[in-house]
Amino acid sequence: MKIIVPMAGRGSRLRPHTLTVPKPLIPIAGKPIVQRLVEDIAKVLEEKVDEVAFVIGKDFGEEVEKNLTKIAENLGAKASIYIQDQPLGTGHAIMCAKDSLEGPAVIAYADTLFKADFTLDTSSDGVIWVKQVENPSAYGVVKLNDKNQITDLVEKPKDKVSDLAVIGIYYFKDVNILKEQLQEVLDENLLRGGEYQINDGIEKMKQKNYIFTPGKVDEWMDCGNKNVTVETNGRVLNFLQEENSEKLVSASVELKNSKIIEPCYIGENVVLENSTVGPHVSIGNNSEVKNSTIENSLIQENSLVQNAKLNNAMIGNHAKFDGKFTEISIGDYSVLE
The missing domain is CATH 2.160.10.10 (Hexapeptide repeat proteins)
Structure with missing residues (x-):
């Protein structure tokens, strides 16, 4: 099992703290956000994590690469470092790590933390982690059929089609299939707001009858700006105290x-x-x-x-x-x- 972590953005909403340190390395309860993220994913997965691939910005520097390598090695995994030299969206960031896109993998964006206790449905072709929210119009959401399969991905719906928000963590039974579809997205120059999006790769998979199901989390914690980062720090401390x-x-x-x-x-x-x-x-x-x-x-x-x-x-x-x-x-x- 691999974990792919696109994290090339500096985190402008968390300035001034991200002027010197990339947002995923800001500590929450004593550990960098990205370290807590990959450790939490590893706890949920039943398979051993053998590689963690980080997609970083070109100006992150050697010290950041050393820290990320240590995070992967602490899980007993190989670290791979890739550079995204242009901010061209989630699909482009994932394709920067194309040499690691083989076999089962989790893709997770490094500005979110979660708490979950469930068995990963490896019988489906992919799992998209979601959280029930009160204001679906502020998020990308999934729509389900009566078989608990994802039929639609809807970005910030004006009308209520679902209250299950996508939190930015995905599982692919064979991530090479996503790579093939994202390559088509790039070849077709399918841009949305000047960026290539992972959702277009997933949509192409769905059109080829690949099945996606939801993975529901109990807690979803953002680290987007100062106020929510401080709040997330407190929530994580509560969880750690309870778990000892x-x-x-x-x-x-x-x-x-x-x-x-x-x-x-x-x-x-x-x-x-x-x-x-x-x-x-x-x-x-x-x-x-x-x-x-x-x-x-x-x-x-x-x-x-x-x-x-x-x-x-x-x-x-x-x-x-x-x-x-x-x-x-x-x-x-x-x-x-």
């Missing part, structure tokens, strides 16, 4: 007249002084918090926060914050004193 599956507070944290209200993630060599932290706070390695009260916030590595009362805040790496503002969003190496 990861150590969330490092033994090396130094508490000086301070209190942690769980659930929180506190990394290595963090100093908390005269502060109350939590609930739903993540603090990266080597950061310091002094004379502060922090809840529902995400602070990355090597940063200093003092004299603060933070809620719904996001602070980057190597940042310094000393001030009265509450709902802040400052990127790497920023200083507010």
Whole structure:
């Protein structure tokens, strides 16, 4: 089994945090988004993952490639790195990894996290993960027949045809078939808004009588902008506390007249002084918090926060914050004193 992860977009809605770090490598509860994504997929699949192929932007750099390789190797899988040099859509991004498009595979976009507990239907030709939503007109949705098979993919329907939104994770029993259909999409120059879309490849498969069924998830968590990323951080912390599956507070944290209200993630060599932290706070390695009260916030590595009362805040790496503002969003190496 392979996992294909298109992740070439920098994440403009999450700026300034994505000016220095690609969005899929922003940490959620101490782990990069893309790492949590592939680990969650691996838990759902019954087959061993033998390759993870990442499609990245041309300016991501060698350090990012090393981090992605480590993520795959931690799953016991081979890492393959491909470059998408132009933002030409999901279909184009997938075809950048065409050398890895053989056999059974999951394709997953690296800006979403999910929680699911189900058996993958490997009897169908493909599975599209969906989540029931209240406002279908804001999403791409699937329409089902009485056999629980997907008959239509509808993008942001004006009229209600379904409330099952596509979350951006797909399974293909033989992803080579998708590759063949996407090659036709490229050859025909079938563009939508200037981009080649995966849905057109899936539609060509459906026209050739390949069967797709829905895989329903229990939770769907977005990381598109600062507010939803902070919210997702809190939801993941809740799940991890319930599962007791990861150590969330490092033994090396130094508490000086301070209190942690769980659930929180506190990394290595963090100093908390005269502060109350939590609930739903993540603090990266080597950061310091002094004379502060922090809840529902995400602070990355090597940063200093003092004299603060933070809620719904996001602070980057190597940042310094000393001030009265509450709902802040400052990127790497920023200083507010």
